[in-house]
Amino acid sequence: ELISLLTGTAVALSAGAFWGFRDRLRCHLYECCHEPDVGFNHHNIANMLFGQHLVKDVVVNAIKAHWHNENPKKPLVLSFHGYTGSGKNYVAEIIANNTFKQGLRSNFIQHIVATNDFPDKNKIEEYKTELRNRILTTAQKCHRSIFIFDETDKLPEQLLGAIKPFLDYYSKISGVDFRRSIFILLSNKGGGKIAEITLKQYENGYPREQLRLESFERDLMNFSFNEKGGLQMSELISNHLIDHFIPFLPLQREHVKSCVGAYLRKRGRADLVSNVEFVEKVLNSLQYFPESSKAFSSSGCKRVDAKTDLELAKIRPLIHSSQFDDEL
Ligand SMILES: Nc1ncnc2c1ncn2[C@@H]1O[C@H](COP(=O)(O)OP(=O)(O)OP(=O)(O)O)[C@@H](O)[C@H]1O
Numbered sequence: 001e002l003i004s005l006l007t008g009t010a011v012a013l014s015a016g017a018f019w020g021f022r023d024r025l026r027c028h029l030y031e032c033c034h035e036p037d038v039g040f041n042h043h044n045i046a047n048m049l050f051g052q053h054l055v056k057d058v059v060v061n062a063i064k065a066h067w068h069n070e071n072p073k074k075p076l077v078l079s080f081h082g083y084t085g086s087g088k089n090y091v092a093e094i095i096a097n098n099t100f101k102q103g104l105r106s107n108f109i110q111h112i113v114a115t116n117d118f119p120d121k122n123k124i125e126e127y128k129t130e131l132r133n134r135i136l137t138t139a140q141k142c143h144r145s146i147f148i149f150d151e152t153d154k155l156p157e158q159l160l161g162a163i164k165p166f167l168d169y170y171s172k173i174s175g176v177d178f179r180r181s182i183f184i185l186l187s188n189k190g191g192g193k194i195a196e197i198t199l200k201q202y203e204n205g206y207p208r209e210q211l212r213l214e215s216f217e218r219d220l221m222n223f224s225f226n227e228k229g230g231l232q233m234s235e236l237i238s239n240h241l242i243d244h245f246i247p248f249l250p251l252q253r254e255h256v257k258s259c260v261g262a263y264l265r266k267r268g269r270a271d272l273v274s275n276v277e278f279v280e281k282v283l284n285s286l287q288y289f290p291e292s293s294k295a296f297s298s299s300g301c302k303r304v305d306a307k308t309d310l311e312l313a314k315i316r317p318l319i320h321s322s323q324f325d326d327e328l
Contacts, residue, residue, distance in 0.1 A: 031101075031108070033108065033143065037100065037101045037102070037106075038099060038100055038142065039099070040064070040067045042060045042064060044098070045091070046060075049087060049090070049091065049094070050258040050301070051251050051258075052091075053209045054246065054249070055080075055087070058244055058246055059091060059246060062076060062078065062244055072179045073169050073179065074167065074170075074241070075181040075182060076181075077183045077241055077242045077244075078182070078183070078243065078244050079152075079242050079244065079245050080186045080187070081188070081189055081190040081220050081223075081248065082188070082191050082247060082250070083195060083248070084299060085251070085297070085299045085301050085302030087248055095182070096109055096146060096148075100146075107142075108141060108142035108144060109145065109148070110145070110147045111148045112131070112147070112148065114149070114150065114154040114156075114159075115151055118155070118159060121156065124156055128162045131159055131162055135147060135163065135166055136173070139166075139176045139177075139178055143178075143181065145181045145182075146184065147163075147181065147182070147183045148184045148186065149183070149184070150186045151186065151187065153188065160233065161235075163183075164241070166181075166183070167183055168239070185242070189220075189223050190219060193216075193219045194219075194220075195296065197215055198249045198296075199290070199296070202293070203293065208249060211249070213247075216245070250295075250296035250300065251300045252295060252297070253283060253288070253297065256297045256301055256304060257283060260279050260282050260308055263305050263308050267309075267312070269312065282304070282307050282308050282311050285311075286298070286303060286304075286307060287299065
């Protein structure tokens with residue numbers, strides 16, 4: 001009896017070890033919905049993002065709170081608003097990189113771009129099924145999935161309506177639990193109002209860092225209500241499905257300068273960061289608004305890489321005279 005007990009235990013242990021090994025191998029080859037493939041690390045957002053104090057504060061804390069909540073009642077839904085080039089996609093990407101080892105390439109992330117993914121207005125019914133399936137199958141693979149909707153303001157009303165149940169206070173939808181997922185909605189809506197508030201602060205000589213979330217939230221909600229596509233958005237708002245409206249402020253010249261510096265470091269040209277003449281050339285090749293003060297960059301940091309590359313290409317390669325001496 002003792003022998004059969006020992007044999008049984010040995011078989012059970014080796015079966016356990018086998019399954020454990022199989023699981024580790026699978027996670028090594030593919031991607032698994034747990035550490036080290038999935039886990040929130042928020043350390044690098046602060047020094048990667050310029051001029052967006054509200055974003056840094058709200059986004060990191062909102063995700064931290066949701067991540068560590070043992071029993072969230074609904075998925076976390078963040079709505080990013082602001083002019084082009086202010087960092088909305090960039091922050092969504094940082095969140096993806098800070099959550100998944102494979103970043104945006106993770107199987108647990110869906111990046112949906114309204115105009116690219118759903119271009120044909122006559123195929124809405126088809127798109128609705130496709131979108132629903134994409135969301136369901138992704139969350140089925142991992143309860144920590146992230147869904148990024150770019151150009152949310154261009155998403156047809158019916159499609160916005162189709163995602164509503166996933167954002168709601170349900171414990172399961174078609175057998176899938178969404179309460180630990182994150183939805184990030186990006187749009188340019190409200191960008192004008194955000195710029196207006198930020199400009200007023202600038203013209204009155206107050207630091208933009210004194211601007212608080214409350215100065216923007218009401219306006220962003222009203223904008224989302226009243227504009228085209230507003231009906232479905234208004235339902236999301238009145239049902240309190242959007243947790244935070246996050247304003248991305250228009251970037252000033254000094255922030256764009258930081259973007260130029262970051263790009264030069266990335267290109268291995270840290271030596272040029274303090275080269276005033278070079279950096280000014282890049283900054284002057286961009287447009288600024290409003291006409292009167294030229295306080296903000298019209299394209300944020302968006303065209304910085306291309307403009308910096310252009311100026312880099314104009315610099316003649318450094319040729320050391322000693323090189324010639326050796327060869328002649
Ligand atoms: N606040 C910022 N701090 C640092 N880099 C930034 C910031 N904003 C933008 N960038 C840089 O500019 C690039 C373009 O920005 P991004 O694509 O995030 O803009 P966006 O707000 O999503 O614009 P759009 O509304 O046109 O989609 C980013 O990849 C990043 O390199």
